[in-house]
Amino acid sequence: MTGQHGPPVAIVYFSETGTAQSLADHLRKQLLRLRFQAFVLDPEDVERVMTVLFAGGHDEHRPIVVLLCATTGNGEIPRHARRLWKVLLRRKLTSETCAGLLFTSFGLGDTAYARFNWAAKKVHKRILQLGGQELCKRGEGDDSASGGIEGGYATWEPILLSSLLDLYPLSNGLERIPDDILLPPEFEVRTLAPSKTKESPGTLLQSRVTPATRLGTVTVNDRITPPTHFQDTRQFKFAADENHKASQHMIPGATVLIYAQNDPEAVSALISSQNWDHIADDLLSVPAAVQKWATTTPLTLRSLLTYHLDLNAVPRATYFETLSYFSRGNEQQAEKLKEFADATNEECTQDRYDYADRPRRSALECLLEFESVKIPVAYILEVFGTLRPRQFSIAGWSNGQIELLITVVKYKTILRRIRHGVCTKYIASLKPGDKFLYEIAQPQSKPPPMDKPVVLIGPGTGVAPLRALLIERFNRGIDTPSMLVFGNRSRIADFYYENEWKAATAAQEEIDENGIMTLSGPKCTIVACFSRDGNSTRYVQQVLKRDDVAREVGRLLVHEGGYVWVCGSKGKMPRAVRSAIEEAIETVIGSNGGNAVAEMDKLGRYLEETW
Structure with a gap:
């Protein structure tokens, strides 16, 4: 890119689902249009990121750093950035380590979780402690807000760009590169010789x-x-x-991370729609950064689409922005793509939500419906994100x-x-x-220690890690008290591990007037409820409020120093369970249980794993 000005801008993304990475690529393009030299860094490349953060001095060529940081789990740093985070926490680092560094950050979070944008706040605060200086105030995106994360980002990005231009205005005849000019791909893909293996992933x-x-x-x-x-x-x-x-x-x-693959019929549909049939099985030339995560040999367009690229994600504004450059011969479709790409306009954002998010249209489905779009192979990595493990x-x-x-x-x-x-x-x-x-x-986060009582709450498949903990306790002969509160729709259909629980407790089942089942063993109690059995709806948070359960939970937590571990879907359940635990503690201490749970949280005695 010719005609660059100002210092380089390094964009470091902390991503769990790919959204932060997508925004990082979008920001890189916006900076390139403003004639900045911008590049994206994966925090797994710890040495390169450290070089940028710890460069030292006030050299005009020292990169400015923008951190795009998602939060995962219970306020945790995304998995691929945890090694970098450990480096940033080293005790030998001082308030001069990042002296002279201009930086800012944007957090990607969800207010459905108690620790909203916790990871971004921690990273931003740590860079400040190490001597970094804010380029502009950090921003926050909320996936539960009406505009989603992209809405928050669309509000924050102009503040960032304005701050940069205030420090480094365009000069010497330089102008912003117009939006209608297609930028070169960051990672270009080229076809080479035909592969010996035809129509094989x-x-x-x-x-x-x-x-x-x-x-x-x-x-x-x-x-x-x-x-x-x-x-x-x-x-x-x-x-x-x-x-x-x-x-x-x-x-x-x-956890186990499983690397999936796209449906072969979906891959074939994409290949045909883009008129790639004659090159789909040719060998590809890809940059070294892509070769690192290539999991197939030979690497062809078909194998790239099968194993590596996400065709099923619900597309965000940046996806439609990229497609808009490749729409030919249909002005109506081209205009609609540009509208869907506009994250600053509420009407456009609502239209995109109604078209893509609400009906859960996939990236592939959208592409097939916009028939005027023909993607050059060179740009395929600009269009589709990486197919991440689950x-x-x-x-x-x-x-x-x-x-x-x-x-x-x-x-x-x-x-x-x-x-x-x-x-x-x-x-x-x-x-x-x-x-x-x-x-x-x-x-x-460390699981509850074996020598402490535990109160485990796991509706649905959230019971899986709790079962692993209980099995470990049973196998070691641990006799500290354990209570599991399980919930699902139907005892007949989805009471997972029922026979195991009965064998472990060696107890006769007791069923109360609300259909709640209790298996009381010497050191392990299982309480199970089923929301679709009977005439009344019952959930785990309601079970925790039953008098005998609440008293026992309160006793284990207050008098025996017990731990709580909540696993399952995000949303109302974790908050409702937390409230019920607070009430259970109040039955014992007679005062504000919220303060007690907050203290447990701080000490690592209240654990949540929700998704």
């Missing part, structure tokens, strides 16, 4: 994603809900790679096998179209003996 390579990626072999993939039940939940077991067979390296709360909590492990509890995502949209989760559909298709790519991720 390629062969999996286990070592090309991360050093921790391995090949697992499916041993069990059984549906455990009745065929008549609306939900397909699976007991999924696989033989771990030899490097992962040592169970002592697994702790409760660990995390599943480990429900147990033994004899070199890892067990998961997985619900296959399948639902009908308001357009009456069937939607499938890419990863769970892929998992459902696997048969015993099939191999797949996976990775083990240890939890960032």
